[in-house]
Amino acid sequence: MEHTRWLDDTEQQTWRAFLAAQRLVSEKVERRLQAGAGMPQAYYEILVRLSEAPDRTLRMSVLADSAMSSRSRVSHAVARMEQTGWIERRACPSDRRGQLAVLTDEGFRVLADAAPDHVESVREAVFDALSPAQQAALRDACETVVAHLSDGAEWPVSEDAGPDGPDAVRAS
Known part of the structure; x- marks a missing residue:
């Protein structure tokens, strides 16, 4: 039987601080996005990803x-957003089994309208509390954890790594 690698006091404090920060930030941003734009963070994230593609x-x-x-x-969320007219699904021309998600002009308008308030909520919840050095350390730590947990997969996903011109909404 393997030996349990218990967290020491410092690791326990770090873990609990991480959990509390993650939950509080997520709740604040989600609540404000729901109140302002009437959509959950998951929908907003999908709209952003499509706007950048x-x-x-x-x-x-x-x-x-x-x-x-x-x-x-994602399929369930896209189906719901199809009903609102924000996204269209299309058959993939290169793969008969594949489907494409396409951000509509209406979806882009909704995203563009929601972005300023969403960005402000993220700024208030995270960036206003951190110095530039703390922001860099947070990014480094988060990217390290993501790479570790995603089996070293490239992040962000390469097909979606950058904005598609001046049109993209960079507000995730």
Whole structure:
């Protein structure tokens, strides 16, 4: 039987601080996004990913990977956003089984309208409390954990790594 590698006092304090910060930031940002834009953070993230993609289009599998979500969860969210007119699904021309998610003009407008308040909530919840050095340390730590837990996979997903011109909404 393996020996349990218990957290020492400093590690325990770090873990609990991480959990509390993650929950408080998520709750604050989610609450404000719901109140202001009437959408959950998961929908906002999908809209951002599509706004950054070439032609505002991604394969559903790439969209799920880039949003770090399950394919079924993204498929359900996209179906709901199709009903609102924010996203369209299309058949993938290069793969008959694949589907593409396409951000509509209405979806882009909704995202562009939501972005300023969302960015302000993120700034208030995280960046206003941190010095530039703390911001750099937070980014480094988070990227290290993401790389560790994603089996070294590239992050962000390469097919979705950058904005598609001046049109993209950079507000995740």
